[in-house]
Amino acid sequence: MNCKMPSYIQSTRLTHSVYLEDIDCILCHRSFNGVEQFLIRWKHVTLASPRSAVVSWHPISELSRCLQLVQTYVEEQGVGEGKASGLQLPLLPTSRKRKTPDHEHEHEHEHEIERSQVNIRGASGLLSPLPSHVGSVSPKMLSPEFDVLVYNGFLKRKCGRIFALHLRRFSDSFTEIDATTLPNADMTRAARLTPLVSTARAIRLGFLEKLRRVNGLYLENKVNSTTPPLHFRFIKEYVFLDDELQTSNDAFVGCQQCRPNMGQNIGCEYTQKCDCLEYANVDEEKLKSTNLVMYNKYIEDLKTSGQVDTLGLPKRFPYTKPNLDNPNVPQKLLAYYRESRYPIYECNHKCRCGPRCKSRLVQKGRKVPLTIFKTDNKRGWGVYCNEDLVQGQFIDTYLGEVITSQEADRREADSGSEKNSYLYALDKFVGEGGITEENCLVIDGQYMGGPTRFINHSCEPNCRQYTVSYNKYDNRLYNLAFFAYENIPAGVELTFDYMDLDEVEEDEAIRLREAAMKDPRNAGRVPCNCGTVKCRGFLWDQSRDEA
Numbered sequence: 001m002n003c004k005m006p007s008y009i010q011s012t013r014l015t016h017s018v019y020l021e022d023i024d025c026i027l028c029h030r031s032f033n034g035v036e037q038f039l040i041r042w043k044h045v046t047l048a049s050p051r052s053a054v055v056s057w058h059p060i061s062e063l064s065r066c067l068q069l070v071q072t073y074v075e076e077q078g079v080g081e082g083k084a085s086g087l088q089l090p091l092l093p094t095s096r097k098r099k100t101p102d103h104e105h106e107h108e109h110e111h112e113i114e115r116s117q118v119n120i121r122g123a124s125g126l127l128s129p130l131p132s133h134v135g136s137v138s139p140k141m142l143s144p145e146f147d148v149l150v151y152n153g154f155l156k157r158k159c160g161r162i163f164a165l166h167l168r169r170f171s172d173s174f175t176e177i178d179a180t181t182l183p184n185a186d187m188t189r190a191a192r193l194t195p196l197v198s199t200a201r202a203i204r205l206g207f208l209e210k211l212r213r214v215n216g217l218y219l220e221n222k223v224n225s226t227t228p229p230l231h232f233r234f235i236k237e238y239v240f241l242d243d244e245l246q247t248s249n250d251a252f253v254g255c256q257q258c259r260p261n262m263g264q265n266i267g268c269e270y271t272q273k274c275d276c277l278e279y280a281n282v283d284e285e286k287l288k289s290t291n292l293v294m295y296n297k298y299i300e301d302l303k304t305s306g307q308v309d310t311l312g313l314p315k316r317f318p319y320t321k322p323n324l325d326n327p328n329v330p331q332k333l334l335a336y337y338r339e340s341r342y343p344i345y346e347c348n349h350k351c352r353c354g355p356r357c358k359s360r361l362v363q364k365g366r367k368v369p370l371t372i373f374k375t376d377n378k379r380g381w382g383v384y385c386n387e388d389l390v391q392g393q394f395i396d397t398y399l400g401e402v403i404t405s406q407e408a409d410r411r412e413a414d415s416g417s418e419k420n421s422y423l424y425a426l427d428k429f430v431g432e433g434g435i436t437e438e439n440c441l442v443i444d445g446q447y448m449g450g451p452t453r454f455i456n457h458s459c460e461p462n463c464r465q466y467t468v469s470y471n472k473y474d475n476r477l478y479n480l481a482f483f484a485y486e487n488i489p490a491g492v493e494l495t496f497d498y499m500d501l502d503e504v505e506e507d508e509a510i511r512l513r514e515a516a517m518k519d520p521r522n523a524g525r526v527p528c529n530c531g532t533v534k535c536r537g538f539l540w541d542q543s544r545d546e547a
Ligand SMILES: C[S@@+](CC[C@H](N)C(=O)[O-])C[C@H]1O[C@@H](n2cnc3c(N)ncnc32)[C@H](O)[C@@H]1O
Pocket: 378, 379, 380, 381, 382, 418, 421, 422, 453, 454, 455, 456, 457, 458, 526, 527, 528, 529, 530, 539
């Protein structure tokens, strides 16, 4: 029997570029003639029968505009989570130049007949489509057990909508099936047997395309064929959910007495001149050697109230001096800041000390090359630095969307327990200047941020996060900056303590872990896989979770 197809269907098949907004869902996948295909259920389709939905198979090359959805589908199937088999893409800088194979299809026109395809089941149970020039293939050639399983109309894009024409219009032998109940058992079985190698590669290339726009950032996966989430957007600075959350330019106050060239050409040099240091860490040694009476009072006040008026006392600059002869020598966080949680105050655009000021480090951004890599012990992705880091060296800041606490609560409630891993409260100054747990800002790094969003937790970390403020009069908004807490050789995973707790002795740490493991209240908590001797057993601190 010959199907009478309209002439345009018999012409050369056009590649269809599928748009995310047109897809209802991905139902299944298969390999046909060695090409990985996905069964798409469409939305926005005009149909005669409301019970039917339009579905059609599409090769991965047609899905470059909706790879995020493909990635979600692939991850839900658990495909690619196993050991990398044949697909080893340790993607080093050179390979980042490769273009995605789908790239050339990006600008294809979509205002014509998209494609046609009839899907049939073979005796093997594997699904195979008739080619798009289906009119030239006689269904009589097929053995009797072949069924038409999937209704595939002819898809046509017009005025932004997809239109489907029933095959029945052209031949009565095609059975219309209810696509709302797909995938069927055969399809699911076939999918289970189908690895998605080209798909994994396409997703990987999609992510590399994002990395190409970020300086000194690489990807490596020697464990399996997964890729970090394609929905993740790399940003260079905070993105504000609402403009009103930004600090107004007028609120910035800079140091007015400092100048770029006061001696060593490094901007701010004299702590008592620099207004930015007003609330900075007190230089106790200097105070002791210059004013013993004041020093004793300061120590006494610290002991009794913990709150000391430090106005007029000598302060500490946070960083070592820049090396003007060799800019490759990194500035470092000085030991008293490194060992404390004392906020760091950097100069800002209203300061008169100039761009070379030694108090401008974090604001200049990341200078070290980083690699996002797949860990091999159930911690997902991690980060290492491609160069040796010295103790106190700045790595990068934690970036993301700046939202209110209420919005953070709402997002957390919407997306469950995983969400809190990416929410970072700017609660350093709670209790000061009207800032409370309820009104402090929160950084959400789940969908946008920097590479630090992939840094894992360790109970014995090699990095620490520090508060870096640019404006001592607005404590709502500051940077969370990661510095090396020790010398870290290139290639060693960077970690920090998510709870930012003080280290305890080894015996004590082991005792606490054993107690935590036995505590029934910890059932269901995320186990910590940091593998260190002092591991606390679980990722989140119970008291913090319950607060
Ligand atoms: C901020 S993310 C870090 C990046 C993450 N590994 C990824 O692949 O996106 C935090 C999440 O990483 C995982 N993680 C981080 N450190 C871990 C650890 N020590 N043990 C187990 N899981 C860890 C947990 O799933 C946690 O919710």
